[in-house]
Amino acid sequence: MAGLKEEWSAGTAEDLVKDVQDLGVSIRSRTVTDYVEAGLLAPPLYRKSTQRGSDRRVFPPEQRQLFYELTRAKLRSPLPRVPHRTMIPVVLLMWCTDDTVVSDAQARRALRTYARNAGISSAGRRRTTAAKVVEQFAHPLATPRQRRAAHAWIRDGEVTRKPNWDAVADALSAVASPWRARGLPEIVRGFGPPDAPVTTDHVVAMWELDWQVTQKLAVEEVSEAVLRRAREEHRDTWRNYQTVRSDWASRAGTMASLFDLPDDQEQAARQRVNGFVTLLGDTLGLARPTFDRARTRASMRRR
Structure with a gap:
């Protein structure tokens, strides 16, 4: 993934969805949740509100850009549909080579997805x-x-x-x-x-x-x-x-x-x-x- 750009800031799941609309991609916030479950994204961070309760959880800038870059990678694929599991190695490669984007907790979940799909083929x-x-x-x-x-x-x-x-x-x-x-x-x-x-x-x-x-x-x-x-x-x-x-x-x-x-x-x-x-x-x-x-x-x- 390219270096973090200045315009990337923390954002909610809805912000991540809006980011990829510029690529001509229309998705729902549920897709972001699926990415978190698979380990393609880290869980959003808790924000304590000045009011009672808390504000909506947000993804750090690195994760927001990661979602954007993964979406771009899917668009480059010749396949009409790209399963989440096929993108897992890209996220794990980032974790293997860099300490700043993918956390250990995210990598552990991504490895779970990787392992559960190992050996699946036609x-x-x-x-x-x-x-x-x-x-x-x-x-x-x-x-x-x-x-x-x-x-x-x-x-x-x-x-x-x-x-x-x-x-x-x-x-x-x-x-x-x-x-x-x-x-x-x-x-x-x-x-x-x-x-x-x-x-x-x-x-x-x-x-x-x-x-x-x-x-x-x-x-x-x-x-x-x-x-x-x-x-x-x-x-x-x-x-x-x-x-x-x-x-x-x-x-x-x-x-x-x-x-x-x-x-x-x-x-x-x-x-x-x-x-x-x-x-x-x-x-x-x-x-x-x-x-x-x-x-x-x-x-x-x-x-």
Whole structure:
């Protein structure tokens, strides 16, 4: 969001509605309330009146401008209707990178909305996602049956939102090491850049970690203090990641797309927020037991 302009001042919900009328947008005050509930805006501030009671609550200048800029962003979208949840990553990106506009309390509510909508997609997109994942890991000798099994377990996890991690990991390892089906021992393959290789078990562990974090965020189980601590760690790791991103991409082979920096602002915001959620899993102490389970899973297959 651009720097705060002098003409922006505190305003009521009705003022926010009037602001966007200049953009040709006609909305009701109820939309502002919906934004607050979703975490796109912080709750308006209480004002003590000189009379008995209080005056109407007002939004600070930063939040008033935020509402205006979010409305402009919706107008730039090619979609006829832009759900509130699709704008959440933009607000969370602002919180990740700046301390002056989005409060911790607002970010916590926005993360709740983000988590409750994680994994929601159309049947066509689920099929496309599953196919892309399987092709990234599949060995040329992987059979159609092995590929179909991996597709099915990934799609089932997205549909039910309760993935069977052991089954997903086993199915992906089967397409990566297809000779297992003939009774031969598994050869664990590393993917990505040589100095940061990942295995199918590592990838599934990352998915499981993110799933655990979103379960907690969906019920606002993570305190603001923990979110702040994770944000500071994320800022450091993100800066370090930018210094190696292009080098890793150049040496990642078929996994190079994982290190792409999206041109689209909304997709770039989503990538940054996904990175924060993963790091939050480590802050919450969920990472170590999750990766321990992944290692146990892998060792059991090789017995």
